[in-house]
Amino acid sequence: MYDRLRAEIVAGEFDAGVPLVELSLAERYGVSRTPVREALRRLEQDGLVERGERGMRVRTRSPEEILEIYEVRISLEATAAWAAAQRRTDFDLVRLRRAQDAMAATAADDPPAMAAANRAVHEAIWAAGHNGTVVDLLSRLNNHLTRYPATTLSVPGRWAEALDEHEAIIAAIEQRDAERAHDLARDHMTKARELRLRIYRDESA
Template identity: 55%
Template sequence: MATSVYERIRDAIVTGRFEAGRVLSENALAADFGTSRTPVREALHRLEIERLVERGPRGAIVRATSPEEILDIYEVRITLEGSAARSAAKHATDLDLARLRARQDAMRGLEGADARAAANRAFHAALWEASHSPTLIDLLDRLHVHLQRYPTTTLDWPGRWDEVIREHDELLDAISRHDGDAARDIAERHMTGAREVRLQMYADAAPPRP
């Protein structure tokens, strides 16, 4: 029950149904989910550790994100994605490679931001699993949750989708050849490209200086 409550609250935060600054009342959440306050309290504590929730004067509230925090997450993810790719090149099984190829093939020809974002997430999840490193998988999943809260995707940027497909092909080739150094370098370049697009998106959205 505690896990279910945690997943439901986390999903509501990630999808924006629980907006930044919203007070999360234990009593109200317990009533909504038809449970006692104990699993709600446990869920909120877990979400506080994950920095999705923080303590305020009136109790737990949904944390706001900032451009600086998002860019910091990209910096960390660049390194972790590189490590996952390098590990995948060393440890990926034939089944892992088949899953990666299937996820990559599913991305080709997709239209629409939501479909592309979901397919891209599925490919990276398969890459993390192919690393066979539970620690890397956990850390990358936590980072991705924070990025999901941002309402726009870098995949909408002109030319970015074609670049993503090409870089995934290069990454798959390196992993298939068990070239860990090449896989790491490609993955780091791939995520650096996403960060640079995000920076440009922030710059374009900024109000003009007086």
């Protein structure tokens, strides 16, 4: 139930702000209200739904929210890269290189595959920092961004640029240059924020 409803919300089958009525959803999916209520609770934790005046509803999108998400994400991604440079193991480097090579081999005309490959590189960096709290927080933030499905990697020139930026971050991690890894990751995510805002403006125009 949770997986089906989450997938449909992410796919845009429910418009932002639309009320999510337990009875209607139970009839839609052929289940009782109990699993619907549990799914809505989990989706609220994910940041995909919110409480409105008439119950739960699909969370609305806004440029202010994008700024809020990235304000935290920029800081955490920079912290993750810094920690990775400090604590990475040889095995972490192998995983980083494999993820980067897989991203480089991904077709630049397949947005879902591009987004997945990019996420794998970031997750490898998070893991190399060996800080479970940072990984958990970044994973939760990523849930919020699923409501903005268009990937910034589809912006002309961004795919190649992101690959180069990843390469520089990984090199800094390999060299245990924590400050450089921090600054590169911060700049990388700052660019992503600006592109995300541009996409939102274009879609809202």
